Amino acid sequence: SETKEPLVHSSHQEVCNQSEWVHLNVGGKLFTTTVTTLTRTDGDSMLARMFMHGDVEWQSAVDETGAYLIDRSPLYFEPILNYLRHGLLVLDKSVNPEGVLEEAKFFGLTSLIEQLEDVIEREQPPDDSTPIN
Amino acid sequence: SETKEPLVHSSHQEVCNQSEWVHLNVGGKLFTTTVTTLTRTDGDSMLARMFMHGDVEWQSAVDETGAYLIDRSPLYFEPILNYLRHGLLVLDKSVNPEGVLEEAKFFGLTSLIEQLEDVIEREQPPDDSTPIN
Amino acid sequence: SETKEPLVHSSHQEVCNQSEWVHLNVGGKLFTTTVTTLTRTDGDSMLARMFMHGDVEWQSAVDETGAYLIDRSPLYFEPILNYLRHGLLVLDKSVNPEGVLEEAKFFGLTSLIEQLEDVIEREQPPDDSTPIN
Amino acid sequence: SETKEPLVHSSHQEVCNQSEWVHLNVGGKLFTTTVTTLTRTDGDSMLARMFMHGDVEWQSAVDETGAYLIDRSPLYFEPILNYLRHGLLVLDKSVNPEGVLEEAKFFGLTSLIEQLEDVIEREQPPDDSTPIN
Amino acid sequence: SETKEPLVHSSHQEVCNQSEWVHLNVGGKLFTTTVTTLTRTDGDSMLARMFMHGDVEWQSAVDETGAYLIDRSPLYFEPILNYLRHGLLVLDKSVNPEGVLEEAKFFGLTSLIEQLEDVIEREQPPDDSTPIN
Incomplete structure (x- = not known):
């Protein structure tokens, strides 16, 4: 399937396109990623809106x-x-999913919010209310 | 109070207002945040007092x-x-809540102190004192 | 093939050959390694192709x-x-193998993909379907 | 004893006094703290002696x-x-107290050594020697 | 006991001797230590040989x-x-000893290799083979 693009496949292309690269300072820690990643899902997430139409519209600090x-x-x-x-939610055992949920809500990632709420519900100890009889 | 600024919502505004940004060196690690965050709750916490009225009053190093x-x-x-x-207390499983409690006390975050004391009490193994028969 | 260089063994040689050294910025974190390491296994992995023939062919950012x-x-x-x-897969207890699997797939490391799928399958709780009797 | 300095309380003072601040490079990681902290307890600990009388006596690298x-x-x-x-010993669940004990011994923090030895003893699995009947 | 060496004891001396200090970039992370530490045990370990006779012999990058x-x-x-x-092997609960074993082997630290193999063997679930009656 790569026979028509002899030198690059999609991942290669992502890595190559220098103008794509974005540095984020999240709470003091640096993350490096691409515009493609930040705008990939949930088109009206905050990150997508922030980086979709160039930096002009969004006067970010x-x-x-x-x-x-x-x-x-x-x-x-x-x-x-x-x-x-x-596109996958991957959580290490030590990470509290409620912390990730707050971020998903902040950034408006609807599909991720649902997945995280499922994870949190499943982790809850079963309801100990005994039906009165 | 934001009705006159139709193009931004509150989160956007926070990100945009460059003068708001604050870097903290806590014990050797850098954190980046905003004055809005540091002064949000517990008005007379140490952080709120430190950043509420500009840097003039507080001659911090x-x-x-x-x-x-x-x-x-x-x-x-x-x-x-x-x-x-x-506004939520989120702790990873590996984090000792007693360490966070000491910080909450130092910064004078009253509501957080109570939540942390609850967490610590719940984590305590149940009292093994057997009632005398 | 190293019999003509009596003073060094292979590890020494790796450490010495300065032109070998490569810095990678993976998502914002710096890793330092060598071309030998990156091209060692799975000859058609993305990393091997990226570093095997010098940097000329691959116009990486x-x-x-x-x-x-x-x-x-x-x-x-x-x-x-x-x-x-x-050549060994070593995972700390806190690391989610599904996260590593996504990277192995991205970089095209076939033998590692299989090992990780085995680890993930073994970690699955046993099927709770009770045979009907 | 602070009645003559109406505008600051002790924590404030610590933060303010710039000459107090010390950077430590411990094994490659930077820590930032104050002379007050380093000399607070265990007056003849190595850190106390290192920072108590200014930097003159101790020709540290x-x-x-x-x-x-x-x-x-x-x-x-x-x-x-x-x-x-x-003044509190706080350990995350993932931290091995034997590692902290080695540091307490190195720095000569007597009271902390005792606390850590208690923690380590309590963590030991109970002696499996069965008393001979 | 320090009366004859009025200014330094052995730990002090280590800290003081600036020419002793070595920075290592291990896989992208910086470690700071001394020649004394790197050459202390296992005289023919790779690190000992690397730093024992100055940097002349070993043309490290x-x-x-x-x-x-x-x-x-x-x-x-x-x-x-x-x-x-x-001189003590200290492992946090989250660290996989098999990862440390690979490093001990690489650096040729014989006594540590044995200790790590013991740790790994003890962690193995007991052999479930039931002896035939």
């Missing part, structure tokens, strides 16, 4: 290194960005 | 990068700052 | 420090790179 | 950023420094 | 900050370096 400033938790942004990269 | 120096644990400051961002 | 930009999770790239170093 | 070089584990120094800040 | 480049996992190098500092 940048830090001294040129990274876009986002006042959120870097810890819980990590699985958010990973989700935007490949 | 800054490091060579301009970050405000705070001699506390970065590990346990993380959930404190996250709490100030969205 | 680099950041301001000269590190090759890769828009993937640094968290799950760590065991990938470690695997390329010594 | 500093790195290129001016941080004092200490050849110890940053991982296990973290709870040590936290202990010096507020 | 250094990065732009002057740190010696080592193409290994920083995650599993941490307990290795800690072991060289105080």
